[in-house]
Amino acid sequence: MSGEEEENAAELKIGDEFLKAKCLMNCEVALILDHKYEQLQQMSEDPMNQISQVFEKSLQYVKRFSRYKNPDAVRQVREILSRHQLAEFELCVLGNLCPETVEEAIAMVPSIKTKGRTHDDEAIEKMLNDLSLIKKFE
Amino acid sequence: MFFHIVLERNMQLHPRHFGRHLRDNLIAKLMKDVEGTCSGRHGFVVAITGIENIGKGMIRDGTGFVTFPVKYQCVVFRPFKGEILEAVVTMVNKMGFFAEAGPVQIFVSNHLIPDDMEFQSGDAPNYTTSDGSVKIQKDSEVRLKIIGTRVDATEIFCIGTIKDDFLGVINDPAST
Known part of the structure; x- marks a missing residue:
């Protein structure tokens, strides 16, 4: 597949299929997997038997790296970020890594500064401020 | 990065599973078959979160097995270069x-x-x-x-x- 060679997340080349798909932040995945785990627990005595290693590792990972724990905060993060005309992928990278400075944000998501986009430093700074506020009041 | 995507799979079901619980059996088999697998294109399938649609079954010649096209939503983990x-x-x-x-x-x-x-x-x-x-x-x-x-x-x-x-x-x- 020729698309495979050109893939580069820094330039947002992740294939059409994934570009259009819904991305999930780690904290959202944690909510989904937790819910599913509870369902399994109700259905059988020993849920560990039922789940795959991939599931288990993913759950551990997203729990460890979730920046926001409570579901309301998670919803707010997505709402704030979605006001800024970001691609789904960019939105989730920012939500996952929570950069503190504009410089850091651009290093994490270089595609935010490519030509044709309207993000200036001020707008990015405002966005980061809003994010850190949610964290503070969680 | 984790994604929530819709995938499709043709599921083969043995006639002994037909009856009232056909749908349940089909979904249980789907979960067993795909959760935890990995493909280069879509990455790791972490969990199935919902069934979009189950198509009409086709009886396979000679075996009696029936193939159902199933569309399902799932959480996948796919790493990208540059991420x-x-x-x-x-x-x-x-x-x-x-x-x-x-x-x-x-x-x-x-x-x-x-x-x-x-x-x-x-x-x-x-x-x-x-x-x-x-x-x-x-x-x-x-x-x-x-x-x-x-x-x-x-x-x-x-x-x-x-x-x-x-x-x-x-x-x-x-x-x-």
């Missing part, structure tokens, strides 16, 4: 270190670790800066950038770097 993510260090040796981000393994070679970090062998092998302020060892949390992926039939393996701005250790287990 920056956080990972947990699982093993350190003189060649570099291995880290895990969910189901995927990432290797960071010692050429892609900043030059001021030296390998220290011993009980807990680690990479440390000359002043000892930063240390990478087992269970450290690092932020890294994926620079290459290798796709197997059943696994995706990544090469990463921490030799760039804003990459490196974010949490050292010994210091907390």
Whole structure:
């Protein structure tokens, strides 16, 4: 597949299929997997038997790296970020890594500064401020 | 990165499962078959979250098995070249270190670790800066950038770097 060679997340080349798909932040995945785990627990005595290693590792990972724990905060993060005309992928990278400075944000998501986009430093700074506020009041 | 996507699969079902619980049986079999698998194109299938639609079954000649096209929503984990993510260090040796981000393994070679970090062998092998302020060892949390992926039939393996701005250790287990 020729698309495979050109893939580069820094330039947002992740294939059409994934570009259009819904991305999930780690904290959202944690909510989904937790819910599913509870369902399994109700259905059988020993849920560990039922789940795959991939599931288990993913759950551990997203729990460890979730920046926001409570579901309301998670919803707010997505709402704030979605006001800024970001691609789904960019939105989730920012939500996952929570950069503190504009410089850091651009290093994490270089595609935010490519030509044709309207993000200036001020707008990015405002966005980061809003994010850190949610964290503070969680 | 985790994604929520819709995938399609043709499921074959033995006639003994037909009846009132056909749908339940089909979904149970789907979960057993696809959860935990990995493909180069879609990455790791972590969990099925819903069924979109089950198409009309087609009886296969000669066997009696029936094939149903099933569309389902699922959470997948797919690493991309150029993506920056956080990972947990699982093993350190003189060649570099291995880290895990969910189901995927990432290797960071010692050429892609900043030059001021030296390998220290011993009980807990680690990479440390000359002043000892930063240390990478087992269970450290690092932020890294994926620079290459290798796709197997059943696994995706990544090469990463921490030799760039804003990459490196974010949490050292010994210091907390």
